[in-house]
Amino acid sequence: MASEAVAAADSVELAQLQRDAETFKRVHPLEYYRRFLSQQLRPDGRGLERFRDTSLSINPLATAHASALAKIGQTSVLCGIKAELAVPSLQTPGWGFVVTNVTFPPMCSASSRLGPPSEQAQALSRLMHGLVVGKQAASSTATAPSVPAPTTPLKSQSAQAGMAESNPADAGARGIVDLNELCITRGELCWCLYVDAVCLDDAGNSTDAALLAIVGALHALVLPAVTLDAASGKPGFNPSGNSTQLTLPATPFAATFSLFDGNAFTLADPTAEEEAMQSGAVTIVADVSSENPTLWTVHKPGGTPLSATALRQCISQAVERIKTLDALLQAELASQSTAME
Amino acid sequence: MVTRADGRMPNQLRELSIEHAVLSRADGSSRFSQRDTSALTAVYGPAEVKSSKELLDKATVQTVFRPKTGLAGVDDHVCEAILRQALEPVIQRTANPRTSITVIVQVMHDDGALLACALNSASMALIDAGVPMSAVLAAVTCAWLPAADGSSERRLLLDPTLEEQTAATSIATFAFESTNQEIVFSSTEGQLTVDEYFYTIEMAQKAAANVLAFMRLSLERKFSKSV
Numbered sequence: 085m086a087s088e089a090v091a092a093a094d095s096v097e098l099a100q101l102q103r104d105a106e107t108f109k110r111v112h113p114l115e116y117y118r119r120f121l122s123q124q125l126r127p128d129g130r131g132l133e134r135f136r137d138t139s140l141s142i143n144p145l146a147t148a149h150a151s152a153l154a155k156i157g158q159t160s161v162l163c164g165i166k167a168e169l170a171v172p173s174l175q176t177p178g179w180g181f182v183v184t185n186v187t188f189p190p191m192c193s194a195s196s197r198l199g200p201p202s203e204q205a206q207a208l209s210r211l212m213h214g215l216v217v218g219k220q221a222a223s224s225t226a227t228a229p230s231v232p233a234p235t236t237p238l239k240s241q242s243a244q245a246g247m248a249e250s251n252p253a254d255a256g257a258r259g260i261v262d263l264n265e266l267c268i269t270r271g272e273l274c275w276c277l278y279v280d281a282v283c284l285d286d287a288g289n290s291t292d293a294a295l296l297a298i299v300g301a302l303h304a305l306v307l308p309a310v311t312l313d314a315a316s317g318k319p320g321f322n323p324s325g326n327s328t329q330l331t332l333p334a335t336p337f338a339a340t341f342s343l344f345d346g347n348a349f350t351l352a353d354p355t356a357e358e359e360a361m362q363s364g365a366v367t368i369v370a371d372v373s374s375e376n377p378t379l380w381t382v383h384k385p386g387g388t389p390l391s392a393t394a395l396r397q398c399i400s401q402a403v404e405r406i407k408t409l410d411a412l413l414q415a416e417l418a419s420q421s422t423a424m425e
Numbered sequence: 426m427v428t429r430a431d432g433r434m435p436n437q438l439r440e441l442s443i444e445h446a447v448l449s450r451a452d453g454s455s456r457f458s459q460r461d462t463s464a465l466t467a468v469y470g471p472a473e474v475k476s477s478k479e480l481l482d483k484a485t486v487q488t489v490f491r492p493k494t495g496l497a498g499v500d501d502h503v504c505e506a507i508l509r510q511a512l513e514p515v516i517q518r519t520a521n522p523r524t525s526i527t528v529i530v531q532v533m534h535d536d537g538a539l540l541a542c543a544l545n546s547a548s549m550a551l552i553d554a555g556v557p558m559s560a561v562l563a564a565v566t567c568a569w570l571p572a573a574d575g576s577s578e579r580r581l582l583l584d585p586t587l588e589e590q591t592a593a594t595s596i597a598t599f600a601f602e603s604t605n606q607e608i609v610f611s612s613t614e615g616q617l618t619v620d621e622y623f624y625t626i627e628m629a630q631k632a633a634a635n636v637l638a639f640m641r642l643s644l645e646r647k648f649s650k651s652v
Contacts (some may be wrong), residue, residue: 160460203506207644210503219594219615258616322458364514378616386510389560389607399619 152300158287163297180266180274184213192379247353341401368402386393453554457546461536466550470526483518538566560602568593
């Protein structure tokens, strides 16, 4: 009926109508959304379960050791990895270090300000760090030995004393990166990776984009061959050695859903506007490398209560989405390697 | 049946204890302990709110999470955010618009399942303060441990101690609301299959019902008068 009315209206009336819709949105934003959602549609034209167009480009930065730019709709997150040599800590002589950080500079949205990292940035950094290094290392000290982490020094926990070095066979506690692989000479030399994700444009769902960028950059990372010179005890570049890539046996991706209007609607991949009005959110991180998907985290930081059935539905949607992200990464890496040849 | 280092069964919680109204100046307070893990919460409000944080149609919930020693770090700020986001949906915020409700959690001791203990303590303190709520939160932590006797089956332990938590390959914390037992908060660390995840929820839901029953009993005792 509305479309007939629009068709009948001349251009002046159409402009009037658009202005009215804009006014209505300003005055009753939630009601404006409800009108769309009751028709199983969102104001940006997507269905409720539809994610925005997603793209990933590997190594857009020439100056970082590895980098990746992930875009989900307008949301873009750039991740750069810097590798430095460091001395392993005494507690974990066989491990390297990874320092993961997600920052929201003032340019990314009106709500982010200059200054100490916001609550959102801290929570996201913590989540990403946990995924990258896994449970064991996440609960121990994670900062590099000499250089403190740039913005958010991750606090060491009391669990250190009982901490055992990870055995990768110990399924269930691994992270994306196996810290054993970052060790060059046990107890003497290791890599310290600074994984910095910067949100360039926060148009909603920066979590999914951040993880995609981090995963993309880790896959692109090539570490030069370095050996410890026995005579001088100093590390040196070994021109005859092979540069190494990380193994990365399993790659998780994230899918975020927004609970809207109580939990009447579940919106996949919320925009910034939807995030501002949502009553809760669920982020599901899983990997689909094996037949049965493995959940890395189901993160629901409060908000409207959700039944287990509804959560199960979110998870099955997330798995479908993660399969497409996995294919996207594989395609991007394949095109990257053909370009190299 | 394999019992745990402290003699508990895998699905057994530690002894709970609640002390109500332990602080004299706070509008409501409570100390919640799961044996050695213990958190003390003070609630102030509904009270005046800073104009920059004022919300026209509802109360502003502010949370503070204090570690046992030292300054609050990143993890504590993350806990703070979790507490706020988990408590907001159960507090009837529209009942007191343009006010603030401040929840301050002080960690007394961490022997595992600290976040669950903090959430339980906060929800008890809110009741003590008489803040209008639509439900009560009950939180439970679960840990998956590698099998002790070499079999490939992992074991699920409820309410792990710090020792068990360190040995665990996956840890999950859930908070349920009391009316429909639906999930308000979920956070997991380490990998789980989908079936393991929902089994964990099921077990946590049962345990949370026990925590709730204990909260109810404790409140009944507090409000009953001896004749």
